[in-house]
Amino acid sequence: MLRLIINPHASRGHLEDKLPRLLAALKQQGFAFTQHVTREPTEVMQVAQNWDPVTDTLVAVGGDGTVQSVAKVAVQQGFRMGIVPYGSANDFASCLGWSTRPEDALRRLSEPVTPVDLGVLGSEGLFVNGLGMGFDALAGKYSYDAPSYMTGMPRYVWGVSKALKTLDNLQVQVIADGREIYAGPSFLVSVMNSTRYGGGFKVAPQAHPSDGLLDIVIGKEIGKGMLASVLPLVVMGQHTALPYVMIARATEVTVRWEAPQACHLDGEMLEDRTECQIRIQPKVLQLQGRLRNYR
Numbered sequence: 410m411l412r413l414i415i416n417p418h419a420s421r422g423h424l425e426d427k428l429p430r431l432l433a434a435l436k437q438q439g440f441a442f443t444q445h446v447t448r449e450p451t452e453v454m455q456v457a458q459n460w461d462p463v464t465d466t467l468v469a470v471g472g473d474g475t476v477q478s479v480a481k482v483a484v485q486q487g488f489r490m491g492i493v494p495y496g497s498a499n500d501f502a503s504c505l506g507w508s509t510r511p512e513d514a515l516r517r518l519s520e521p522v523t524p525v526d527l528g529v530l531g532s533e534g535l536f537v538n539g540l541g542m543g544f545d546a547l548a549g550k551y552s553y554d555a556p557s558y559m560t561g562m563p564r565y566v567w568g569v570s571k572a573l574k575t576l577d578n579l580q581v582q583v584i585a586d587g588r589e590i591y592a593g594p595s596f597l598v599s600v601m602n603s604t605r606y607g608g609g610f611k612v613a614p615q616a617h618p619s620d621g622l623l624d625i626v627i628g629k630e631i632g633k634g635m636l637a638s639v640l641p642l643v644v645m646g647q648h649t650a651l652p653y654v655m656i657a658r659a660t661e662v663t664v665r666w667e668a669p670q671a672c673h674l675d676g677e678m679l680e681d682r683t684e685c686q687i688r689i690q691p692k693v694l695q696l697q698g699r700l701r702n703y704r
């Protein structure tokens with residue numbers, strides 16, 4: 410049985426326009442399913458309480474925030490999980506090479522399971538794409554104030570342009586698998602499971618969500634003008650060889666800032682903080698569907 414977990418806030422509340430096509434396709438193809446609208450991420454656990462991990466598959470209908478909330482319960486309770494990428498950005502599905510067409514999403518639900526990794530921040534939460542501290546988190550924070558007609562990448566770019574005005578390089582120490590790999594000024598540290606977030610910014614183009622590793626991306630000291638000029642390279646994932654970018658891989662990462670920094674998990678804002686401890690949980694999420702042209 411497919412258990413559709415529908416996030417009414419996804420896609421800026423325009424999910425209702427897309428749902429009829431999905432439901433029609435499910436019926437037409439003879440899938441057995443139930444629908445559950447959750448108003449808060451915490452409701453996923455409540456609705457899943459009486460379901461059976463042996464026979465039921467949780468299907469996240471929404472964007473990356475929905476995927477994150479459903480993945481948490483799927484891993485805790487041992488469910489398989491599917492994704493219907495009906496959010497604004499759908500970075501996780503995009504990086505797996507998964508289209509947003511409902512027909513394609515349903516095809517994937519009949520395919521074998523792919524075990525994928527999840528990132529974990531202390532005891533606070535998990536992420537499917539990545540954790541960001543510094544400039545990109547600030548951009549994410551500002552993007553909440555963007556005009557409501559903006560979605561996905563344009564919305565994030567709006568936040569980026571505001572964050573550029575307040576760009577700050579703070580001292581940071583990054584420890585990867587017990588070894589200090591960087592200590593110095595930085596405007597951003599991202600710890601990635603997938604390649605991208607922010608509606609298509611390929612922050613870690615070499616990352617792979619089944620490799621058992623986190624990709625650490627450190628943005629060293631940079632000025633506003635230079636940062637503005639390299640941002641388009643990040644969208645294309647062509648920034649990795651730049652002199653002010655450092656990339657490393659590890660299973661455990663500690664990031665310590667000299668002062669509180671903005672922080673997000675998959676674009677969900679957390680409280681500002683000076684320290685994050687992150688680890689990978691290898692292949693814990695049983696994701697229904699084959700990886701396509703991974704990017």
Ligand SMILES: Nc1ncnc2c1ncn2[C@@H]1O[C@H](COP(=O)(O)OP(=O)(O)OP(=O)(O)O)[C@@H](O)[C@H]1O
Pocket residue numbers: 414415416417418419420421447448449450451453471472473474475476478479495496497498499500561676677
């Ligand atoms: N299962 C859930 N039920 C209700 N609300 C949720 C759930 N999961 C997450 N949310 C909240 O809904 C918001 C929007 O969800 P989501 O991120 O899936 O959509 P989106 O922002 O349109 O997509 P994307 O993150 O791909 O751009 C999240 O930021 C989160 O606060």
